[in-house]
Amino acid sequence: MHSLILKNVSRFIQLTKEEEAYFTSILREKRLKKKQYLVKEGDITRNTYFVTEGCLRSFFIDPKGVEHNTQFAIEDWWTGDMHSFLTQTPGKINIEALEDSVLLCLEKNVQEDLFVKVPKFERFFRHLLQNAFISFQERIVSNLSETAEERYIKFRNKYPSMYVRVPQKQIASFLGITPESLSRIRKQLTVKR
Amino acid sequence: MHSLILKNVSRFIQLTKEEEAYFTSILREKRLKKKQYLVKEGDITRNTYFVTEGCLRSFFIDPKGVEHNTQFAIEDWWTGDMHSFLTQTPGKINIEALEDSVLLCLEKNVQEDLFVKVPKFERFFRHLLQNAFISFQERIVSNLSETAEERYIKFRNKYPSMYVRVPQKQIASFLGITPESLSRIRKQLTVKR
DNA sequence: CGTCTATTTGAATGTACTCAAAAGCGGTGG
DNA sequence: CCACCGCTTTTGAGTACATTCAAATAGACG
Numbered sequence: 001m002h003s004l005i006l007k008n009v010s011r012f013i014q015l016t017k018e019e020e021a022y023f024t025s026i027l028r029e030k031r032l033k034k035k036q037y038l039v040k041e042g043d044i045t046r047n048t049y050f051v052t053e054g055c056l057r058s059f060f061i062d063p064k065g066v067e068h069n070t071q072f073a074i075e076d077w078w079t080g081d082m083h084s085f086l087t088q089t090p091g092k093i094n095i096e097a098l099e100d101s102v103l104l105c106l107e108k109n110v111q112e113d114l115f116v117k118v119p120k121f122e123r124f125f126r127h128l129l130q131n132a133f134i135s136f137q138e139r140i141v142s143n144l145s146e147t148a149e150e151r152y153i154k155f156r157n158k159y160p161s162m163y164v165r166v167p168q169k170q171i172a173s174f175l176g177i178t179p180e181s182l183s184r185i186r187k188q189l190t191v192k193r
Numbered sequence: 194m195h196s197l198i199l200k201n202v203s204r205f206i207q208l209t210k211e212e213e214a215y216f217t218s219i220l221r222e223k224r225l226k227k228k229q230y231l232v233k234e235g236d237i238t239r240n241t242y243f244v245t246e247g248c249l250r251s252f253f254i255d256p257k258g259v260e261h262n263t264q265f266a267i268e269d270w271w272t273g274d275m276h277s278f279l280t281q282t283p284g285k286i287n288i289e290a291l292e293d294s295v296l297l298c299l300e301k302n303v304q305e306d307l308f309v310k311v312p313k314f315e316r317f318f319r320h321l322l323q324n325a326f327i328s329f330q331e332r333i334v335s336n337l338s339e340t341a342e343e344r345y346i347k348f349r350n351k352y353p354s355m356y357v358r359v360p361q362k363q364i365a366s367f368l369g370i371t372p373e374s375l376s377r378i379r380k381q382l383t384v385k386r
Numbered sequence: 387c388g389t390c391t392a393t394t395t396g397a398a399t400g401t402a403c404t405c406a407a408a409a410g411c412g413g414t415g416g
Numbered sequence: 417c418c419a420c421c422g423c424t425t426t427t428g429a430g431t432a433c434a435t436t437c438a439a440a441t442a443g444a445c446g
Contacts, residue, residue: 011208028251060334062334064338068334068337082326083326086323086327087323092334094287122315126322129319129326130279130280130322132278132326133275133279133325134279136278136326136330136333137263137276137329139257139333140263140329140333140336141261141263141285144255144369145256145261146255176337177304180228
C-alpha cells in the first residue's frame with residue numbers, strides 16, 4: 001500500500017527498514033470523490049499530499065472570477081498549496097479531484113518531527129521544493145516565449161498521461177487560453193499533418 | 194561593509210558575533226562594470242550572489258533569439274541562476290549588470306561548510322528558496338490572469354525603486370511584451386488621469 | 387432516454403505584434 | 417563644452433492571434 005511513496009522517496013534518499021516503517025506510520029490516508037475539494041481558497045494548508053490514485057487540479061480564481069489551473073497531479077505526484085503550507089497563511093489555491101482519488105497526507109507538525117528523527121528528509125523535501133521551483137521557472141519562460149500552440153504541443157509531449165485523462169477545458173486553463181482557442185489550435189494541428 | 198548582508202540575514206535567523214564573523218569571512222567580493230556579465234548561458238553556477246550596490250538583470254534567450262528578463266536585482270537582493278546552482282548543471286540564464294555593481298559571492302562548497310558549522314543557515318537559504326518560489330508562482334498567476342497594463346501597474350507599485358532605475362525596454366521584457374507595447378500602455382495611462 | 391456539461395464552429399472584436407520611421411536622450415571624443 | 421553617434425522611446429500603419437458572445441453538436445452520467 002505504501003510501496004509507491006517509498007519508491008518515490010527513494011529517488012533522492014535511502015531509508016533503512018526502520019525509517020521506512022516510521023515514515024509510513026505517520027502518513028494518513030484520504031479518499032476523495034470526483035469533484036470533491038482537497039484544499040479551498042482561504043484554508044491554511046497543514047498537509048503535504050502524495051497522490052497514490054486518481055487525478056487532481058490546483059487552481060486559483062482571479063478577481064474577475066475566472067479559474068486558472070496551476071498544476072495537475074496524478075499517481076506518484078506530490079501536491080498541495082506550497083505557498084500556504086510554507087508560510088502558514090491562508091492560501092489562494094483550490095485543489096479539486098478530477099477523478100476519485102486516494103492521497104497520503106503528511107501533517108506539518110508530524111513532518112517537523114520527521115525532520116528531527118530522520119534528518120535526511122530535510123533533503124528530500126528540499127528536492128521537492130527545488131523541482132517545483134524549476135518547473136515554475138520553466139513555465140514562466142514558456143509563457144513568455146512560446147505561442148499557445150507551442151505550449152500545447154509541449155504539454156502533450158511532457159505529460160502524455162495527463163493529456164489523455166484531463167478534460168481539454170482544464171488543459172486550456174493550464175495553458176492560459178480559452179477552451180475555444182484550444183479547440184481551434186487542435187483543429188489546426190490535425191489539418192497540418 | 195558587510196552590514197547590509199548581515200541585516201538581510203537577520204530577517205530570518207539570529208547570529209552570534211562569532212557566527213557573523215565566520216559568515217562574513219567566507220564571502221568574496223566581486224565588482225562588475227555596467228554591461229558586464231555575472232553569469233553566462235551554459236555556465237554551471239557555483240555561487241549565490243548578494244547585491245550590495247548596483248542593479249542587474251537575469252534573462253534567458255529563447256530559440257528565436259529573443260531575450261526575456263526573469264528577474265531584476267538591486268541592493269539587498271540575492272540573485273543567481275538558482276536552477277543551475279541547485280542542480281549543478283549548465284544553466285540557461287544570463288545575468289548582466291545594468292549599472293556598475295558590487296556583489297558578495299558565496300561559493301557552493303563553502304556554503305555547504307557553512308551549513309555544517311552553522312546549521313541555521315539551512316533555514317535561511319530555504320527561506321530564500323521559498324520566497325523565490327512564491328514570487329514565481331505569483332508571476333505565473335499574474336501572466337495568466339492580468340492584461341499587460343495591469344501587470345505594468347503592479348510592477349510599478351511593487352518595485353518602485355526598480356521602476357525608476359531600469360530602462361523601459363528591460364521592464365517590457367520582464368512583463369512579456371514588446372517595448373513598443375509598453376510605450377503605448379504608458380501613453381494610455383497618462384491620458385486616463 | 388433526457389439532462390447537463392464539454393467541445394466545436396462561426397462572426398465580430400480587441401489586444402499586442404511587426405516593421406518602419408521619427409524623436410529623444412546620454413555618453414564620448416574632438 | 418558642444419556636436420555627434422548610438423541606443424532608447426515614441427508614433428504610425430497594417431497584421432496576427434486569441435478573445436468574446438452565440439449557437440450547434442457531441443459526450444458523459446444518472
